Amino acid sequence: MKPDPPTNTAAPARFLDYDKSLACIHCGLCLSSCPTYLETGNENDSPRGRIYLMRAVQDGRLALGQTAVRHVDLCLGCRACEAVCPSGVQYGELLESTRDHIERHHERSPWQQFLRRWLIEKVFPYPERMDLALMPARWVKQFGMERLLPTFARDALSLIPDETTSAPLPAMVKAGGESRGRVGFVSGCVMSVMFAETNASTMRLIHRAGFDVVTPPGQGCCGALFAHGGNLEEARAAARRNIAVFEQAQVDTIVINAAGCGSMLKEYGHLLRDDPAWAERARRFSSKVRDLTEWLAAVGEPIVRGTNCSAKVTYHDACHLAHAQPIEKAPRTLVRAVAGETFVELPESNVCCGSAGSYNLTEPEMAARLQQRKTDNILKTGAKTVVTTNPGCLLQMRAGLKKSGAHDVEVVHIADYLDREARRANDD
Amino acid sequence: MTPPHETAVITPAMVAALCAIVGTDGVIAGDDELLVYECDAYTLEKHLPGVVVLPRSTEEVAAVVKLCAEHHLPIIPRGAGTSLSGTVLAVTGGVMIALTRMNRVLEVDYRNRRALVEAGCVNAWVTNAVKSQGLFYAPDPSSQSACTIGGNVGTNSGGPHTLKYGVTTNHVLGYEMVLPDGEVVWLGTTPDGGEDVDGYDLRGAAIGSEGMFGVVTRVLVRLIRAPQAFKTLLGVFETVDDASQAVSDIIGAGIVPGALEMMDQLITQAVEAAYHFGFPLDAGAVLIIELDGLAASLDKQAAQVVEICRKNRARDVRIAKDDQERAELWKCRKRAFGAIGRLSPNFITQDGVVPRSKLPEMMRFIQRCSEEYGLRIPNVFHAGDGNLHPLILYDERDPDQVRRALAVSDDI
Numbered sequence: 001m002k003p004d005p006p007t008n009t010a011a012p013a014r015f016l017d018y019d020k021s022l023a024c025i026h027c028g029l030c031l032s033s034c035p036t037y038l039e040t041g042n043e044n045d046s047p048r049g050r051i052y053l054m055r056a057v058q059d060g061r062l063a064l065g066q067t068a069v070r071h072v073d074l075c076l077g078c079r080a081c082e083a084v085c086p087s088g089v090q091y092g093e094l095l096e097s098t099r100d101h102i103e104r105h106h107e108r109s110p111w112q113q114f115l116r117r118w119l120i121e122k123v124f125p126y127p128e129r130m131d132l133a134l135m136p137a138r139w140v141k142q143f144g145m146e147r148l149l150p151t152f153a154r155d156a157l158s159l160i161p162d163e164t165t166s167a168p169l170p171a172m173v174k175a176g177g178e179s180r181g182r183v184g185f186v187s188g189c190v191m192s193v194m195f196a197e198t199n200a201s202t203m204r205l206i207h208r209a210g211f212d213v214v215t216p217p218g219q220g221c222c223g224a225l226f227a228h229g230g231n232l233e234e235a236r237a238a239a240r241r242n243i244a245v246f247e248q249a250q251v252d253t254i255v256i257n258a259a260g261c262g263s264m265l266k267e268y269g270h271l272l273r274d275d276p277a278w279a280e281r282a283r284r285f286s287s288k289v290r291d292l293t294e295w296l297a298a299v300g301e302p303i304v305r306g307t308n309c310s311a312k313v314t315y316h317d318a319c320h321l322a323h324a325q326p327i328e329k330a331p332r333t334l335v336r337a338v339a340g341e342t343f344v345e346l347p348e349s350n351v352c353c354g355s356a357g358s359y360n361l362t363e364p365e366m367a368a369r370l371q372q373r374k375t376d377n378i379l380k381t382g383a384k385t386v387v388t389t390n391p392g393c394l395l396q397m398r399a400g401l402k403k404s405g406a407h408d409v410e411v412v413h414i415a416d417y418l419d420r421e422a423r424r425a426n427d428d
Numbered sequence: 429m430t431p432p433h434e435t436a437v438i439t440p441a442m443v444a445a446l447c448a449i450v451g452t453d454g455v456i457a458g459d460d461e462l463l464v465y466e467c468d469a470y471t472l473e474k475h476l477p478g479v480v481v482l483p484r485s486t487e488e489v490a491a492v493v494k495l496c497a498e499h500h501l502p503i504i505p506r507g508a509g510t511s512l513s514g515t516v517l518a519v520t521g522g523v524m525i526a527l528t529r530m531n532r533v534l535e536v537d538y539r540n541r542r543a544l545v546e547a548g549c550v551n552a553w554v555t556n557a558v559k560s561q562g563l564f565y566a567p568d569p570s571s572q573s574a575c576t577i578g579g580n581v582g583t584n585s586g587g588p589h590t591l592k593y594g595v596t597t598n599h600v601l602g603y604e605m606v607l608p609d610g611e612v613v614w615l616g617t618t619p620d621g622g623e624d625v626d627g628y629d630l631r632g633a634a635i636g637s638e639g640m641f642g643v644v645t646r647v648l649v650r651l652i653r654a655p656q657a658f659k660t661l662l663g664v665f666e667t668v669d670d671a672s673q674a675v676s677d678i679i680g681a682g683i684v685p686g687a688l689e690m691m692d693q694l695i696t697q698a699v700e701a702a703y704h705f706g707f708p709l710d711a712g713a714v715l716i717i718e719l720d721g722l723a724a725s726l727d728k729q730a731a732q733v734v735e736i737c738r739k740n741r742a743r744d745v746r747i748a749k750d751d752q753e754r755a756e757l758w759k760c761r762k763r764a765f766g767a768i769g770r771l772s773p774n775f776i777t778q779d780g781v782v783p784r785s786k787l788p789e790m791m792r793f794i795q796r797c798s799e800e801y802g803l804r805i806p807n808v809f810h811a812g813d814g815n816l817h818p819l820i821l822y823d824e825r826d827p828d829q830v831r832r833a834l835a836v837s838d839d840i
């Protein structure tokens with residue numbers, strides 16, 4: 001006889017919102033949207049499977065061992081499953097509380113400890129530290145010494161842009177002419193170090209639309225890197241700081257150009273729901289947050305069709321925009337307005353590129369497989385420009401195209417793309 | 429053969445032999461990983477399979493099946509596991525063969541309008557692959573975004589558009605199957621053959637057989653030219669009776685809609701909560717009526733349908749204004765089952781067909797059962813062909829509800 005499913009573990013203290021986990025009726029409609037399931041075909045690597053595992057751990061049917069942790073670790077947190085789930089399962093929340101539980105109760109290898117507790121939590125969220133940490137990498141690249149490194153390090157290095165410009169943003173830019181309102185801008189930690197130019201483009205777009213832009217200096221990391229790594233306390237601390245800073249700035253709207261940070265900012269209300277002193281303030285903050293694309297489409301930024309763009313343009317859905325927020329139409333409307341007939345849809349445009357925050361550091365193998373899948377899909381379209389909305393995706397796709405030798409395909413942030421085309425059109 | 433209900437034993441040597449065929453990453457043998465394979469979308473009964481294998485080719489499937497035959501181990505083919513009837517249950521343990529890694533569209537023959545796909549290919553991907561050429565794969569079970577062609581063959585799936593286009597068996601020209609002894613055969617039309625089959629047509633063997641006769645590995649499906657135009661109407665009725673009568677009258681008037689679907693009040697409310705389409709929450713029933721064909725003939729037909737609905741006391745008849753609204757309407761209908769999660773953690777459903785004229789009577793019967801057993805039973809179904817799916821809601825944490833759910837399910 002085969003033994004019944006293992007029941008030798010005592011049920012752990014409640015970590016899962018059980019009613020929310022029961023919302024999963026096991027229909028399986030989420031399967032084909034899950035990138036890891038598409039790659040492995042293993043139901044344990046699917047949303048339905050992972051929820052089943054979480055529930056089994058919670059019920060004490062399954063010990064929190066290597067296997068369960070492996071399958072939860074492999075989850076990208078891309079939330080494609082959430083976007084298609086007919087039953088409204090809040091997968092992201094279930095995942096976050098399970099990860100929090102794992103980090104408290106599961107012993108990790110020293111390397112994973114280093115990545116998770118040190119690099120991802122102690123360096124990335126801080127622009128100055130990040131700048132410092134990038135220095136050796138820049139030297140290696142400058143002197144072309146990549147060849148000397150082991151593969152995993154080369155892969156990681158390939159993600160660092162050749163030029164990183166980090167210039168401080170002005171705290172306040174006044175709209176030319178009559179102001180239509182006052183917009184707060186979140187400069188982001190990774191964005192401000194690696195993509196200062198994108199931030200500048202964003203400010204110009206907001207400015208051109210006729211608004212004053214405030215970039216409060218006291219702001220910090222949005223907390224997403226903590227939350228995704230299963231460290232909710234740190235995430236809450238980050239949230240409180242940002243809420244306080246933006247309350248001071250007195251803005252009607254808070255605009256963000258990085259989809260990953262944006263979805264986190266929109267979740268502050270939920271993150272702090274049990275903190276009486278902050279719950280209401282957090283809710284108010286979140287209700288003001290807008291992704292750049294959603295905001296531009298709503299205020300009706302007039303963008304003129306670019307003139308010399310005969311090459312095809314395509315659009316990649318950043319998971320944190322398309323699934324978490326969920327915004328799919330606004331960016332397409334903006335890009336189509338510029339690209340017109342040259343716009344083509346990207347097959348599997350909403351399948352994660354494998355970047356997923358810090359995923360390409362913690363799960364390099366799966367990240368590389370998804371990167372290849374994305375590259376193949378991009379090459380199939382024949383597009384020469386790929387537009388997207390998140391820094392992680394940008395780096396991941398650039399590195400992937402480079403690996404495949406597709407040097408003539410550019411990947412640009414939508415702010416840079418729109419700003420560039422608008423300026424081109426004005427020059428004519 | 430293993431006698432029924434005695435669990436087959438999978439030895440470590442067997443696991444090693446399977447690994448030798450499909451690779452270690454294609455074998456799932458630990459209880460902790462097998463757990464998620466203990467049921468399909470029907471969660472009332474659960475059994476762990478002894479082992480799950482994820483082959484990548486027909487050769488691998490054949491080698492696995494052969495090995496199982498030699499050791500008298502039962503095999504259970506599995507697609508996406510969206511079946512609602514527990515057909516993917518490993519009742520006697522055994523070797524589950526999941527085709528999820530064999531999921532490609534292999535070839536499209538545009539001239540002869542057919543496509544060769546692997547059995548694990550997701551239903552909707554077939555249409556996605558050919559729609560730019562104005563073609564589509566007609567059987568459209570509501571689970572089409574996830575279920576596999578192999579699973580569709582196993583259950584002879586239909587969907588909203590079955591009314592006009594037929595079920596899976598009408599669209600499968602032929603397929604490759606691994607027989608229980610490991611032999612690979614091709615049944616029906618071959619990818620390079622003509623429509624007519626030489627000799628016996630054994631295509632029917634596996635279609636609807638729930639994986640009993642072997643593992644289907646590749647399928648040659650028929651593609652249909654997409655209709656030139658669609659008109660999708662939403663009829664809002666005070667009662668299920670009125671809506672059912674409208675269904676009968678539409679078909680009676682000689683109109684064959686591409687699809688004709690009914691949702692009752694409970695399900696409409698759940699769907700509205702999920703998708704905010706704008707369904708009325710107080711209507712007794714809504715009908716989704718889709719006409720397709722030549723653009724020129726549609727306006728006249730639509731006017732006729734509106735007239736019939738009004739005659740049956742429809743409170744409102746709306747016409748989808750563009751492709752996007754049409755897509756949203758179908759999204760709601762296709763995901764209606766799933767929206768049940770908002771009403772109740774578990775459900776069982778029955779799949780029955782009654783003559784269209786008996787629809788109102790059957791619906792009243794279901795309503796009585798619901799009251800008698802104290803369980804809610806919403807309905808969403810293919811009204812056009814009288815195909816009913818009463819959804820019996822229960823909570824698996826309450827044993828009494830489970831008992832009542834099974835009893836009422838039997839009654840129906």
Ligand SMILES: Cc1cc2nc3c(=O)[nH]c(=O)nc-3n(C[C@H](O)[C@H](O)[C@H](O)COP(=O)(O)OP(=O)(O)OC[C@H]3O[C@@H](n4cnc5c(N)ncnc54)[C@H](O)[C@@H]3O)c2cc1C
Nearest residue numbers: 507508509510511515569570576578579582585586639644
């Ligand atoms: C929300 C929802 C809506 C649904 N709507 C519909 C609907 O409108 N119409 C409808 O008909 N069904 C519907 N279903 C049921 C189900 O989706 C279909 O029966 C579908 O065809 C099953 O496909 P699958 O890939 O999930 O197969 P599975 O569930 O994995 O398997 C189904 C059966 O086929 C066998 N099988 C699977 N693959 C193979 C193979 N390669 N070779 C041989 N046998 C095989 C299995 O052994 C099993 O007996 C719905 C299910 C859900 C959850």
Ligand code: SF4
Nearest residue numbers: 024025027028030085
């Ligand atoms: S689609 Fe939603 S309800 Fe269905 S299995 Fe996936 S998570 Fe569960």
Ligand code: SF4
Nearest residue numbers: 034075076078079081
């Ligand atoms: S979040 Fe993404 S990777 Fe994780 S289960 Fe959902 S779809 Fe799969």
